Amino acid sequence: MNNTKKSPNNTSKTNLHPRNKHRDRYDFPALIASCPALAAYIQPNPYNNSDTIDFADPNAVKTLNKAILSHFYGIKNWDIPPQYLCPPIPGRADYLHYMADLLAESNNGVVPTGKAVRCLDIGVGANCVYPMIGHQEYGWSFVGTDIDPIAIKSAKNIVEFNPTLKDSVDCRLQKSSELFFEGVVKNKELFDLTVCNPPFHASMEEANAGTIRKQSNLTGQKVTNSILNFGGKNGELWCDGGENKFIWLMIKESVEMADSCFWFSTLVSKKENLVSIYKSLQKVGATDVKTIEMSQGQKVSRVVAWTFLTPEQQIQWAKKRWQK
Known part of the structure; x- marks a missing residue:
């Protein structure tokens, strides 16, 4: 049942x-050149043989993201609320x-391209x-959902202030923290793909401990207080039951969308959760x-993807939606 693929070996440093x-x-x-504000955060790396930023500095990380999005993707207006x-x-990008x-x-x-390919984030x-x-x-066109009204407002602002996104991204508030599709997917609405980054910690304490470990690794020094260099509110970092329960609930509800979506998928951070997911x-x-390893x-x-369509139904789905 499970078909595991490894990302190809290559000479690039990151294996992306x-x-x-x-x-x-x-x-x-x-x-x-794409984001002049980034210049203030550039510093020599510890070996003094190239430039870098302080990845333990939240402002430096956010400004680097602004520059990347502007330079590579033409996103000229991007920001997020504090924390x-x-x-x-x-x-x-690898996931996609x-x-x-x-x-x-x-x-x-x-690869099918264009707005006809619809994704649910x-x-x-x-x-x-x-x-x-x-x-x-x-x-591709996207529907993005979230249980946090502030997050949805921020995502809508990003779409609104970047004209290339305005007709292709729809952000919807999910009012229930226990539902994934019901309440945000409209009647007879079809999706070719779902993507998800689950909150992988089971508690605030676990999330803080993970952040402290990351900070210690980044700085090379023992850190006692967590500073979220990549940010993250409660719903983004942890939930009751952690990643495993979150994904199980998504899988359970995906049955109700069996004929309305081709591929469901989710990032899985903890390898030990794979057995129960399968x-x-x-x-x-x-x-x-x-299962695709990255x-x-x-x-x-790794990403785990699943479908309820038979091989014949998969062929017909592609012909009907992408091969026009």
Whole structure:
């Protein structure tokens, strides 16, 4: 049932997807040209052989994101409220590129592009990162949902102030923290793909401990107070039951969308959760499950994708929606 793929080995340092625009080291002069404010945060790396930023500084990280989004994706107006998640863009882009490959498997090896390809981003966040990258790279249209009204307001502002997104991204408030599709997906609405970055901690204490470990690794010094360099509110970082329960609830509800979505998918940060995820998917009757491993430097994660469509239904879905 499970089909695991590893991202291809290559000579690039990060092992990112071949189409990922962030495989090379940061070109800071080019990024500064796109976002002059970044210049204030540039500093020599510890070996004094290249430039970098202080990744333990939340303002530096956010400004780097602004520069990346402007330079690579043409997003000229992007900001997030204080303390909200500031996503590492290369890894987010990787997720979408591998999902594009998954769609291509049913489209004669060609990635389907354009607004006809519809994606549902569960937990779009204040940063709206998946819709931005997915639309700018492939022209896909997105519905982004979130349980946080402030996050939805922020995502809507990003869409509103970037004209290329305005007709292709719709942000909707999910009023229930226990639902994923009901209440935000409209009657007879179809999606080719869902994406999701689950909150992977089970408590605030666990989330703080993880942040302290990250800060200690970044600074090379023991840290006792957590400072979220990449930000993150409670709903973004942790939930009752953690990643495993969150994904199980999503899988359970996805059955009700069996005929309305081609591929469901989610990022899985904790490898030890895979066994229970596979059991859950078998229990609900998923017809195909794929696991795609991704790596960025020393960090390894994976995406699990599942569908309820039979092979014949998958072929017909692609013909009807993408091969016109």
